[in-house]
Amino acid sequence: MEFANYRKQPLFWNGIAMAVLTVAILPLLILDTRTLLGVNVWIKPLKFSLSVGLYSFTTVWVIYAFLKDWKYKNQIQTVLTITSLIEIILITLQAARGEASHFNITTTWNQIVFSIMGTSISIFWIFHLWIGYKIFQKKSIPLSVKESLVWGLTIAGFAMIIGFMMTSPRPEQLEAMKAGILETSGSHQFGSGDPGKGLLFFGWSTKLGDMRVPHFFGMHVMQIFVFLAAYLSKKLDSLQSQIFVRFTGILFLLMNVTMVIQTLNGESIFSFSPIYMGLYCISAFLIFLCLLKIISQPKEYQNQVVI
Structure with missing residues (x-):
């Protein structure tokens, strides 16, 4: 353009x-x-x-x-x-x-x-x-390109709606409001206790659940899919590319949902919980394989059998 x-x-x-x-x-x-x-x-x-x-x-x-x-x-x-x-x-x-x-x-x-x-x-x-x-x-729109764009936009939309989980007033805040004390309504942190020192620049809690992490992750996974769509738009469409893009989208969405669940449980994504970290590592590895498979696809496909 x-x-x-x-x-x-x-x-x-x-x-x-x-x-x-x-x-x-x-x-x-x-x-x-x-x-x-x-x-x-x-x-x-x-x-x-x-x-x-x-x-x-x-x-x-x-x-x-x-x-x-x-x-x-x-x-x-x-x-x-x-x-x-x-x-x-x-x-x-x-x-x-x-x-x-x-x-x-x-x-x-x-x-x-x-x-x-x-x-x-x-x-x-x-x-x-x-x-x-x-x-x-x-x-x-070529199906593999459309698949990539729809997944990116959908996951970003999911991440945006996550933000509304942070705006709901907590029980202690509601009690304070009833007493006429107006300070805060909602929070990005989930769980109780010391939130720890925030992550450099981002400020995300390293001890408590912080909904900003899945919110940010899902919002900017969209860019990965947009770049992937730009790459796929220069190639001939194939069923194999569509399948791998779809699998990549499912994995990214599941990672985002898992992040939300971990956060709602009051646990920071940076707490390195063995179960959650295992799920993230497996998902990331499978995503890497899918993207590698998509990128390694030839730019053109032969429609005729060469003898």
């Missing part, structure tokens, strides 16, 4: 905006030493700008490459752009104020921010799934 065509896509400019924001935030990590829950206040908007930027650039390619004739493609991109910008602007604004953007109900303003973000990401999720549905419907 030529750059002139990229410039007409709203999601492309959303990706550019995220890149600009990322560059703008980097010096603030050094200049502004304020922390929130032990982490620099600018780490969170940086993580979100990188994540949204990556999503924007990959999704705009999917839409333009495979849904070019869809009459709603620009409207879909506009909605995704606006809703993600609302999220990023509010997260960045709260970081500048030194306030938590998520789960924060200490003031009326913080409650409004948390509510707006929840609404915008819900709309974002619905339109994301609409793209996946249109890809699934599109008959002109």
Whole structure:
């Protein structure tokens, strides 16, 4: 796709905006030493700008490459752009104020921010799934390519809905609310006790269950499938490729579900539990074999028997 065509896509400019924001935030990590829950206040908007930027650039390619004739493609991109910008602007604004953007109900303003973000990401999720549905419907897409795109978009959609598990107020928070104490509603941590030192940059707990891990994993597995679809689009389609892509999708989804179960049990994915770690290692090994088999497929297939 030529750059002139990229410039007409709203999601492309959303990706550019995220890149600009990322560059703008980097010096603030050094200049502004304020922390929130032990982490620099600018780490969170940086993580979100990188994540949204990556999503924007990959999704705009999917839409333009495979849904070019869809009459709603620009409207879909506009909605995704606006809703993600609302999220990023509010997260960045709260970081500048030194306030938590998520789960924060200490003031009326913080409650409004948390509510707006929840609404915008819900709309974002619905339109994301609409793209996946249109890809699934599109008959002109080679089946192995379609398989890859549908799995990527579906797993990302699953990972997005995981986020709502974090927003439900916990029993102790409900009791505090009844007593008129408004502090937090929901949490990314599951389990009780010391969460331990957060993982470098990401801040994920290394001792307790942290729903941000499966949320992030599923969201960005999508990029693997988009890159795989781009690779497969240059090859002739085959039943073997379809089967291996499908098996890869099933394995990635099962890994994501397993991560959610482990987190809900209050156990960090980085606690190296023998059972869970064994499942992850086996799944990763099988995924590696599937991808290796897909990549090793010849670029062209002979339709005639050579004697």
